[in-house]
Amino acid sequence: xxxxxxxxxxxxxxxxxxxxQVKGVILGINPAVILVDLTHEVPPQSVAVAAFLVSxxxxxxxxxxxxxxxVDPGVGTERRPLLLVTPTATLVGPxxxxxxxxxxxxxxxxxxxSTDGIPLPLGVQGYHLTNADYWRQPVSRTFxxxxxxxxxxxxxxxxxxxxxxxxxxxxxWRMALPELVREGQRIQGCxxxxxxxxxxxxxxxxxxxxxxxxxxxxxxxxxxxxxxxxAEGGVNLLALVGSHGLLEISVRDGSAAALLGxxxxxxxxxxxxPTQT
Amino acid sequence: xxxxxxxxxxxxxxxxxxxxQVKGVILGINPAVILVDLTHEVPPQSVAVAAFLVSxxxxxxxxxxxxxxxVDPGVGTERRPLLLVTPTATLVGPxxxxxxxxxxxxxxxxxxxSTDGIPLPLGVQGYHLTNADYWRQPVSRTFxxxxxxxxxxxxxxxxxxxxxxxxxxxxxWRMALPELVREGQRIQGCxxxxxxxxxxxxxxxxxxxxxxxxxxxxxxxxxxxxxxxxAEGGVNLLALVGSHGLLEISVRDGSAAALLGxxxxxxxxxxxxPTQT
Amino acid sequence: xxxxxxxxxxxxxxxxxxxxQVKGVILGINPAVILVDLTHEVPPQSVAVAAFLVSxxxxxxxxxxxxxxxVDPGVGTERRPLLLVTPTATLVGPxxxxxxxxxxxxxxxxxxxSTDGIPLPLGVQGYHLTNADYWRQPVSRTFxxxxxxxxxxxxxxxxxxxxxxxxxxxxxWRMALPELVREGQRIQGCxxxxxxxxxxxxxxxxxxxxxxxxxxxxxxxxxxxxxxxxAEGGVNLLALVGSHGLLEISVRDGSAAALLGxxxxxxxxxxxxPTQT
Numbered sequence: 086x087x088x089x090x091x092x093x094x095x096x097x098x099x100x101x102x103x104x105x106q107v108k109g110v111i112l113g114i115n116p117a118v119i120l121v122d123l124t125h126e127v128p129p130q131s132v133a134v135a136a137f138l139v140s141x142x143x144x145x146x147x148x149x150x151x152x153x154x155x156v157d158p159g160v161g162t163e164r165r166p167l168l169l170v171t172p173t174a175t176l177v178g179p180x181x182x183x184x185x186x187x188x189x190x191x192x193x194x195x196x197x198x199s200t201d202g203i204p205l206p207l208g209v210q211g212y213h214l215t216n217a218d219y220w221r222q223p224v225s226r227t228f229x230x231x232x233x234x235x236x237x238x239x240x241x242x243x244x245x246x247x248x249x250x251x252x253x254x255x256x257x258w259r260m261a262l263p264e265l266v267r268e269g270q271r272i273q274g275c276x277x278x279x280x281x282x283x284x285x286x287x288x289x290x291x292x293x294x295x296x297x298x299x300x301x302x303x304x305x306x307x308x309x310x311x312x313x314x315x316a317e318g319g320v321n322l323l324a325l326v327g328s329h330g331l332l333e334i335s336v337r338d339g340s341a342a343a344l345l346g347x348x349x350x351x352x353x354x355x356x357x358x359p360t361q362t
Numbered sequence: 363x364x365x366x367x368x369x370x371x372x373x374x375x376x377x378x379x380x381x382x383q384v385k386g387v388i389l390g391i392n393p394a395v396i397l398v399d400l401t402h403e404v405p406p407q408s409v410a411v412a413a414f415l416v417s418x419x420x421x422x423x424x425x426x427x428x429x430x431x432x433v434d435p436g437v438g439t440e441r442r443p444l445l446l447v448t449p450t451a452t453l454v455g456p457x458x459x460x461x462x463x464x465x466x467x468x469x470x471x472x473x474x475x476s477t478d479g480i481p482l483p484l485g486v487q488g489y490h491l492t493n494a495d496y497w498r499q500p501v502s503r504t505f506x507x508x509x510x511x512x513x514x515x516x517x518x519x520x521x522x523x524x525x526x527x528x529x530x531x532x533x534x535w536r537m538a539l540p541e542l543v544r545e546g547q548r549i550q551g552c553x554x555x556x557x558x559x560x561x562x563x564x565x566x567x568x569x570x571x572x573x574x575x576x577x578x579x580x581x582x583x584x585x586x587x588x589x590x591x592x593a594e595g596g597v598n599l600l601a602l603v604g605s606h607g608l609l610e611i612s613v614r615d616g617s618a619a620a621l622l623g624x625x626x627x628x629x630x631x632x633x634x635x636p637t638q639t
Numbered sequence: 640x641x642x643x644x645x646x647x648x649x650x651x652x653x654x655x656x657x658x659x660q661v662k663g664v665i666l667g668i669n670p671a672v673i674l675v676d677l678t679h680e681v682p683p684q685s686v687a688v689a690a691f692l693v694s695x696x697x698x699x700x701x702x703x704x705x706x707x708x709x710v711d712p713g714v715g716t717e718r719r720p721l722l723l724v725t726p727t728a729t730l731v732g733p734x735x736x737x738x739x740x741x742x743x744x745x746x747x748x749x750x751x752x753s754t755d756g757i758p759l760p761l762g763v764q765g766y767h768l769t770n771a772d773y774w775r776q777p778v779s780r781t782f783x784x785x786x787x788x789x790x791x792x793x794x795x796x797x798x799x800x801x802x803x804x805x806x807x808x809x810x811x812w813r814m815a816l817p818e819l820v821r822e823g824q825r826i827q828g829c830x831x832x833x834x835x836x837x838x839x840x841x842x843x844x845x846x847x848x849x850x851x852x853x854x855x856x857x858x859x860x861x862x863x864x865x866x867x868x869x870a871e872g873g874v875n876l877l878a879l880v881g882s883h884g885l886l887e888i889s890v891r892d893g894s895a896a897a898l899l900g901x902x903x904x905x906x907x908x909x910x911x912x913p914t915q916t
Contacts, residue, residue, distance in 0.1 A: 088670055090663075090666055090670070092659065092663075094656075097558065098403075098558035099376075099399070099401055099402070099403055099653075100401055100403035100404075100557075100558050101401065101415065101418070101557045101558055102371075102400045102401055102415050102418045102419035103557075103605075105369065105398055105399060105400045105401065105419050105422070106418075106419050106422035106605075107422075108398050109367075109369075109398065109419065109422035109423035109424070109427070110422050112367055112396060112398070112423070112424065113422075113423065113424040116365055116367070116396065116424075119666060119670065120398075121659055121662050121663065121666070121674075122653070122659060123656045123659045124653055124654055124655065124656055124659065125653070126652075126653055126654035129558070129559050129615075129617075130615050138655065138656050141655070141656045141660075142656035142659050142660050142663065145659070145660035145661075145663035145664050145667075145785060146663035146666070146667065147663070147666065147667040147670075150663070158592065158593060158614075158615050159591075159593050160591060160592060160593070161590060161591025161592065161593065161594075162591050162593045162594075225604070225605040226590045226591050226602070226603075227591065227592060227602065227604050227605050227610075228604075228605035231422060231605065232605075280654075280655045280657075281651065281652035281654050281655055281683070282683050313715060313780045314713075314714060314715025314716050314780050314781065315712065315714060315715065315781060316712060316713045316714070316715065316716045317715075317716075325780065325781065326780075327779070327781050327782075328657075328660075328779040328781050328782030328785065328786075333781075337712075338683075338684050338712050340683075374835065375680075375835035376653075376676070376678055376679075376680055377678055377680035377834075377835050378678065378692065378695070378834045378835055379648075379677045379678055379692050379695045379696035380834075380882075382646065382675055382676060382677045382678065382696050382699070383695075383696050383699035383882075384699075385675050386644075386646075386675065386696065386699035386700035386701070386704070387699050389644055389673060389675070389700070389701065390699075390700065390701040393642055393644070393673065393701075397675075406835070406836050406892075406894075407892050435869065435870060435891075435892050436868075436870050437868060437869060437870070438867060438868025438869065438870065438871075439868050439870045439871075502881070502882040503867045503868050503879065503880075504868065504869060504879065504881050504882050504887075505881075505882035508699060508882065
């Protein structure tokens with residue numbers, strides 16, 4: 086039997102020992118676990134950034150990996166600690182929308198602008214973590230990653246079944262994700278993430294823009310056609326399908342975010358050009 | 363037998379490869395070790411910050427964990443390389459006060475304002491690391507984490523007994539820790555750590571302020587009563603017992619340090635109010 | 640059989656999940672691998688900084704360690720994915736000069752100012768990674784660390800022989816490294832790396848300046864003699880042989896880079912003084 090993998094994503098930063106404390110508690114329960122940091126540099130309390138980043142990494146991990154994601158401004162209040170089991174992954178974190186992108190991918194559910202709870206997609210089981218036998222005691226009011234989520238992830242890695250850890254839930258909280266509007270020969274989307282290189286990652290699926298003749302409009306600029314590598318652009322903006330499988334705006338050896346003076350949230354428009362035959 | 367855990371805390375940052383070099387040397391001696399970073403973002407040469415952070419993490423790790431803590435402005439001088447064995451942990455680092463908070467917790471020893479060496483608390487053994495057979499050769503004058511402390515931690519993880527690695531010591535160096543003054547119906551303390559969220563962690567033990575009616579005074583502000591979660595405050599300051607078990611000053615979804623324009627070292631005063639009966 | 644070690648060096652930063660994705664892919668192929676981060680804070684697209692940092696860490700790892708180094712502005716273009724096998728290490732990364740310092744150390748080859756391909760030093764085998772059977776599919780045009788280099792490193796750690804992964808190459812790309820000029824009683828070199836402490840690491844080998852009477856000239860300042868520890872200097876500049884085995888310019892408890900207002904690239908001159916007999 087191979088060692089289970091547990092990933093960690095938080096907004097704790099790495100200057101304090103909060104992340105290490107979570108790891109220490111997990112290893113105290115299951116020393117055989119393989120710990121991998123997704124990132125701890127989510128801006129403090131930014132559930133939206135966390136939601137994108139969690140989903141960006143999932144597909145690279147083996148089936149069965151346990152993902153701990155804790156950006157949790159409501160820690161200690163009535164928001165529920167949550168466990169989700171999808172066909173390929175196990176997710177542990179607060180029920181505050183942090184798994185919104187993952188659920189969108191998993192279930193192809195329509196996500197409108199509202200922020201009410203949504204039914205779980207087919208094939209996804211949800212549990213409200215209520216069984217304090219599997220928590221670290223005493224439970225701090227401010228550090229559930231160490232005292233609830235970490236211990237639960239560790240017990241899951243040992244094979245404790247989800248239904249032992251909590252009560253089934255039918256609906257979970259989610260945030261309003263930016264919508265994609267398709268009308269005629271255009272798609273309206275927006276930048277949903279700005280990475281450390283200043284690449285602007287949009288919510289336009291790569292599959293919809295390849296093998297077609299397109300123009301991308303962003304921040305008053307127009308980009309003609311798709312590139313296939315960052316190094317193709319001169320000093321100009323380029324559009325390509327990035328490693329997330331999404332349309333991405335970049336600059337060769339530079340930052341598109343800096344060049345355009347903008348970032349996440351900026352609208353983007355793709356125009357499909359008539360094919361000359 | 364489970365794999366031994368070795369944690370690492372330094373001021374090396376992660377932009378260079380210094381931390382990786384220490385890990386490479388440790389894994390070369392014992393590839394079965396589990397390495398966990400506490401933090402490497404201690405401000406350069408800040409032994410005081412390191413001392414707080416080491417002690418903040420210890421309680422989350424299983425008994426027997428080996429903690430390597432190296433913030434070492436005196437590297438290459440006459441300061442001693444040190445090994446401490448407490449009832450629950452093994453500590454390796456320079457004898458410059460970096461374990462001051464740990465020793466305070468372990469032994470409940472009175473720490474006054476002086477900075478002379480102190481006798482070790484009951485149940486703690488200390489060793490001056492002198493046996494160069496367990497070091498990496500040649501020993502650099504500037505990088506004992508790689509050449510002395512790392513190898514020693516690795517050999518400890520293999521079961522080499524402490525007394526083989528050095529000579530027993532009776533007294534160790536420590537820094538002057540901020541004192542807590544209790545007088546009548548008040549406690550005078552101060553902020554001893556500012557975390558990445560801007561939470562101000564004080565040296566006032568949580569146990570002394572719970573179940574009582576209190577007011578907290580800091581930076582000209584007054585906070586009435588204790589909160590139980592960060593999300594309880596509006597835009598106001600709140601006081602709560604944080605995950606360190608200490609009184610903490612916070613702001614909901616914001617930074618108390620930024621709001622007050624201050625940080626570590628700031629005095630804090632707790633007033634106990636008469637109970638109305 | 641001990642677990643193989645795979646180190647990772649990139650310019651991905653840790654705020655995104657790119658590094659984690661590479662790790663997830665590697666662990667999916669070989670969950671027994673031990674992953675160690677060298678650094679991910681190489682400035683974006685700085686192959687020169689990466690080249691120094693890779694070589695700085697290699698000597699600290701056990702023989703046979705696999706080092707993945709990906710700073711890759713040309714990703715998706717015609718630059719070759721490369722595998723190098725030296726007598727002590729296995730190196731995987733783009734053929735863009737990122738292993739220039741390692742090859743210099745391995746082979747003592749003369750590196751002039753040109754940037755053409757160079758023949759591999761004796762004892763080093765090179766392979767152009769061409770066998771897509773060992774890649775992750777589909778291969779993104781922008782993320783070969785995840786889709787080519789990571790999977791190749793993982794398969795190497797499982798024992799797949801290098802010649803299965805690609806075609807032998809005789810010459811590899813390298814960058815022009817800063818030269819050292821020895822003339823009479825002086826050596827002219829320069830600062831090749833500035834670390835997080837502000838220490839200025841030069842390309843002057845420590846072995847050439849010890850046991851001799853020297854003066855170091857840098858940025859209009861003169862430093863007399865070698866120190867043996869950072870704590871020896873007062874507020875003044877000091878010169879010593881640092882942990883890299885190279886001449887280093889430092890300030891006690893401070894930053895030489897900040898004091899002098901300069902960094903990597905700054906010329907340095909060592910003058911050998913007549914021995915008084």
